[in-house]
Amino acid sequence: MSAKPLMTAGRQPTARRLLLVLAALLTALLAGAAPAAAHAALIRTDPGEGSVVPSAPSRVLLTFSEGVLLSADSLRVLDPSGKEVQQGGAEHASGATDTATVRLRPGVGNGTYTVAWKAVSADTHPVSGAWTFSVGAPSKTSAAVPRQDVGGGPAGVLYGIGRYVAYGGFALLVGSCVFLAVCWPRGVRLRAMRRLAVGGWAAMAVSTLALLLLRGPYVNGTGLGGMFDLGAVRSAIETKPGAALLSRLLLLAAAAVFLSVLFGAASSRAAASGPPDERSPESSAGRRNLAIGLGVGGAAVAIGLAATWSLAEHASVGIQPGLAMPLDVLHLLSMAVWLGGLAALLTALYRAAGIERQAVRRFSRIAFGCVCLLAATGGYQAWRQVGSWDALVATWYGQLLIAKVALVAVVIGAAYVSRRWTGRLADQDLPEEEPEPVPATATSADPARAAQLARQHAALATARVRKRRDADPGRTGLRRSVLAEAAVAVVVLAVSTVLSGTEPGRAVEQAAAAAAAPGAVPVSGGPVFAAIPYDTGGPNGKGIASVHLDPARTGDNELHLIITDPAGNPVDVPEVDLSLTLRSKNIGPLPVKLSHAGTGAWTAISVQLPMPGQWQLSLTVRTSDIDEVTETKNVAIG
Template sequence: MAAEPLTTTGGRTTARRLLLVLAALLTALLAGAAPASAHAALLRTDPGEGSVVPSAPSRVLLTFSEGVLLSSDSVRVLDPSGKEVQQGAAQHADGATDTATVPLRTGLGNGTYTVAWKAVSADTHPVAGAWTFSIGAPSKTSAALPRQDVGGGAAGVLYGIGRYVAYGGFALLVGCCAFLAVCWPRGARLRVMRRLAVGGWAAMAVSTLALLLLRGPYVNGTGLGGVFDLGAVRSVVDTKPGTALLCRLLLLAAAAVFLSVLFGAAFTRGAWAGRRNLAVGLAVGGTAIAAGLAATWSLAEHASVGIQPGVAMPLDMLHLLSMAVWLGGLAALLTALYRTAGIEREAVRRFSRIAFGCVCVLAATGGYQAWRQVGSWHALLTTSYGQLLVAKVALVAVVLAAAYVSRRWTGRLAEQDVPQEEPEPVPAAGPAETTSTNPARAAQLARQRAALATARARRRRDADPARTGLRRSVLAEAAVAVIVLAVSTVLSGTEPGRAVEEAAAAGAAPGAVPVSGGPVFAAIPYDTGGANGKGTASVHIDPARTGSNELHLILTDPAGNPVDVPEVDLSFTLRSRGIGPLPVKLSHAGTGAWTAESVQLPMAGQWQLSLTVRTSDIDEVTETKNVAIG
């Protein structure tokens, strides 16, 4: 069934509305996303987390699941009063990149010490956490666990947006140039197509510069005030991700030269044959620049760490290039369909064949990446990375469905190419208005002729129902592709499922050790079965985080009055890690009240609180309740 012709005004209105909806979706997805998950998990500490050692250690040692990059303040150790007691800067132990250690001052007294750490995992994502240990015996401490907002806050949101813009600019730059060079050389003469490619270059250049400035605050959690800190920028350049961003800027300078040559030559299909050497040079140079830009991601992020990096990095580059040629070419085709007088059927068919090849490459390389990063069906369904991957695959399936519709419309396009007609005649100028005596009038007549020619070409374009249907299906493809790109950006900043499960198997929490928690209140009804055996136990745990916590327990009768009992016991068990039961030493603090000043909970998770209440020699009951720590 033929579709109704879509006018230019209606098409632009539809596109604007769709753009607003997509902007809202992307803002929710990128700005609402959590900070990048920890990609290097803390596996072991020495002294152990929550442990009590008989004498002061000479150093603290942290061991991670993968290599990390350290700064001078990566590890800080605070005594019970909050004073720093480490000596010198954090370093790798014995050259092992998956460790961090710092020496301690001599003569440390007894009490509970806090270790706050931060680092950058090998795939460029920042991680942070804190834990405690005690010398001699646990004690009260005024050393507040610092809130290290690495990878989060305003800097984290802006950094995520910058990464998305960089991916989008890369797709536009590479895809549009490939589309114009291979599928539609005539389009290189059109200003709107040149603007699209240059816009992709500009977006990538601006976002890369922004990422370079934001990298320091993003990693260190120092806030936006550190954006223009030249010392921080210099430190960033010395790291692997900073070097990758700097190389990207240099490659973009080469890309600017490539664009000037491509658009300066204004190739048509006939011109390629006459300038074969230049055409070959552009093809080789453009491919090299595109591959280099892709490498700035592949050599610095997920593909560079984990298993089989030698295979993963080139396949990841191929994945990125295929994505850019497909999605960027799709944007170029959409622009040609909506903003130009028309595009030849053969150009659309040529892009359709190239897009099909790109999809095949994406499926093959994406399947390998999924196996490498997820590792198991369990991780695919239970980890954030796996769930995002499933969402991405579903969205790609929607894009492919729209692409199938586009291929059908392409097959129905009218046989003739876009007409190249002479402009309609306009009324002749009077004797006083000849071009020789009135240049302004001549320019006005030229503009009128051009406008008439453009309007007639667009009417002929819109008279073909197949072209109208193709525009709509390509618009749907591009709309979903924008969301796919956003999900891919979030996915690249999420901890791989394989890493989550490996960290869990090694006994670590999935991600960084929590920096802080929040007070937990639990009401536990009990009934021992004897006289005056009913009541409620109110438990307050503060701050409910890994390390030292205060616990307050109050028993009340059914009327709400405090009541004493002969015996009350309390313990914690973390069944998911096989830890416990850890008994809590309670001190009687008054009628119906008990306290424990230092409850050591070594790991975050859902702990089972077991409460035993005895109201007589024979009446006793044990109740349990799950509480979240960390």
């Protein structure tokens, strides 16, 4: 009679904790589902944006800040009446992957022409935009450019969720298998542990298939009805990201074989187990060879799965890709072994009757090694992707990276507490999760009565095991600290997912530098990063104002302003004002209400821009009562 209150009281706090973890998961999913920022910026066009050429060109040429992937309809040129005048499909000019060109039909007349373009950055993220040029003289145009919501809309939201689930499934699959194979082989026989590994595999399989179907709508900005367009799926498979997703599905088939052999071997060992002196040398050698085969095969599959991300995303572009890709694979594997193993340990502590202290210590040592690898590889990737201290605080990528580092520090702190509780564990020989067999005295000639007695016996046996397990205060404290680790780890994984879909700080700065070059066009249809030097003429009057406007489109925008001294250190000034003016339409100046957010930092959450065009950004900085200067910078709002 006393067992039931004990079990009920134990389940209530556990349920509350699991609800907290679920709430953190939902919050992370919503954060990770935001559309990805543009990674390739249009920096130059021929003819130039807004230019007037005396005669019709033979082709249109676009140059980007990095390599892009093109499709046949990546470039559309519309005459003043809205009729398409391009000839053939888009292609790279002279094989240069950072260009896109398309030929124009002969006999193109005078007037204003609209160029609508879309492409996929080399790190898989789609970009799009539109611009105009005129032949002979500008004219009115009725060309209606269709909305190209590439990377956004419902397809973008679902694609972001799918990427999060894929990362989570990878961590569960790899981490739980390493935990069971290396730290706690006895746990393979438990149903809860097998379900965890299979759940990770299923999450990866479903999310990867969904990503492959969503790739077309995500890249082309079409509705979700395009998910089942076989032509779009075939076109997606022919690209680098599509091929990576297809390879992931094939590797998951191999992972399914690995899981079946791993679980089957565990069942065979349990069925054929006997006293050590009765086991033949042949069976021991066979088990050793099987373990080696499983280790080599599992490692190959895990490395292949990690490579499907590294070969198609941030690590494959930018500086030092030959070094970045293998280090990124190592980073992903370390993340999976640590976070997935953490989930496996949490499952064992809550669902299994008991886990040996030695198994927990073994995982603790492995987790420490993974954290060291994560710090080393993550530090290199941060240097490679951020590029400068200014970009670390002035770009969305840098701010997310700071948040990730802070969250990882919290997880490491919780892990330290868990390590202390591990040393207090009572090393008891606890029975397995399955109940003991029904004694002969509990049997009955009536099958229904016998089944009832069996259920009662199983419930009592489970209650006795849990009571004995929960009597260890070290085990209770360990469960709580590991639960805290897992809850924060869920958010870390969400931030990592958003990071992989955010434009790196180095790319933002390079795009800004390229846009400032002679003959360049301002970045449109995506975030704008502008570095504005100023000199008020007085003491400490020199510095740099870094402005980040996102998404730099009509409607609601967010603006971040960072002021630094010549050495790059954030500094406060007595007064700073900012306004935007669209001179071509006599709009403005529109003042921007800035809020002080920290040393040298100001933000404006809602900057309303009524229409697209070439806006002039005016920045006034006052460093003393009499020293003041106003600087201007043109930015394109798409």
